Amino acid sequence: MAVDVIKKIYRPAMTVGQVYAKPYGSAAAPMPVGNVLELGLEHTEDVQRQDDMTQLGGGTHAEVRRVTEVKVNMKIADLNVVNLARASLGTVAAIEAGEVEDEPFVATGLGILLPLLHIDPTAVVVKKGATAGAATPVAMAGNYLVKSEGIVLLDGAPGITVADKLWVSYSYGAYAAIEALTTKTPELQLLFGGLNEADSGKPVVVDIWRASQGITKTLALINKGFGALDVEGTVLQDPTKTGAGVSKYYRTRLA
Template identity: 75%
Template sequence: MPVDVIKQIYKPTMTVGQVYARAYGTLAQPMPVGNVLELSVEHSEDVQTQEDMTTLGGGTHAEVRRVKEVKMKAKLADLNVVNLARSVLGTVEAIGAGAATDEPFVATLGGLLPLTHISPTAVAVKKGATAGAATPVPMAGNYEVRPEGVFVLADAKDITESDKLWISYSYGAYAAIEALTTKAVELQLIFGGLNEADNGKPVVVDIFRASQGVTKALTLVGKGFNSLDVEGTVLMDPTKTGAGISKYYRTRMS
């Protein structure tokens, strides 16, 4: 019975669970964001006090407390395309598989030739003043194929400094995320929690409307797992109405 839940006193809490998100104000289905290492809602207050001037020793005669701001903070472990794009205020372009023909370069021994597309396969390098007159250069002893492009060996046998090179290759489908090209997204978040300290009982938290700001840092090289630390503001949802109905967030638990 609901009354039994309300009267519970023993309620140690250690929650795990899934976090779902969708763009605020849309009818899209909330989608899992992946492994979330930390998720919190933090409140800050504006406290106005009036001194008690009626007696010796002072004190507080009156006080008014108002919530000034509600912050949402999260640590995302899965750097998938959606999470990364939201966290760097980026736009996503889906690049289909294809082939590139005769991309032009000028050789630098011991340097990288950065190709237009990543993870090239079936790479063919030619050398010559024009693509039509160029002749093939064997890979062995001259260059390495890397995900980021073609690396010319410092002691290449058949390539000299400033040679004109032409590179053809195939590539698979991938996503390109252009950072800092859009505004912060507003999300509806749902936390489907399970309380490990109380027999796995459910704790469901709905954050009706929250902004998500840019990540504090994007670690590219590090000794541990990467994560995205993001935060935003829990905003008023004007669609929530009625006495005792929050416009910000709610918690449901058994």
């Protein structure tokens, strides 16, 4: 019976579970965020106190507490495209696979990188010559390396000299490009489908009706351990939630 759940005293908590998100106000279904290492709500209060001046020693005669802010904090372990875009206020472009013919470069030196327009090139052909039509292929061995980010001209390359005009042709696969700081802070509806490991795996479901998600504090590019996105936002009022005893902010359901 529900009254038994409400009266239950023993309820230690150690929760795991899945976090789902969708744009606030969207008719789309919530989608899993991925592995979230930490998820929490942080409440901030404005406390107004009136001193008790009726006796020696002081004390508090009256007190009013009002919640000024509720923050949501997440440490996201899966750095997928959606999470990266939200955490960097980015716009995503889906780049389809294709081919590039004769992308132009000048060998301003040896031991340098020629950054290509597209990543992870395959079937690379490097030519040199005054024009693309008159250029002839350069052997790869001893002259250059193909890397995900472009072409590295080797020091002492026998087939390439400084100021040579180079022309690079290659194929590339589909990829995503995220242009950071190009959009506003997203507003999300979040749902935590939790399981309490300290209480026989009983479910704990938390609905956060409307929350902003700020930019990640750090985007680690080189690190020894696993990367994660530390993001926080503010739980905002959802005006669509109405009725006596109905929260406009969040709801927790326990079995």
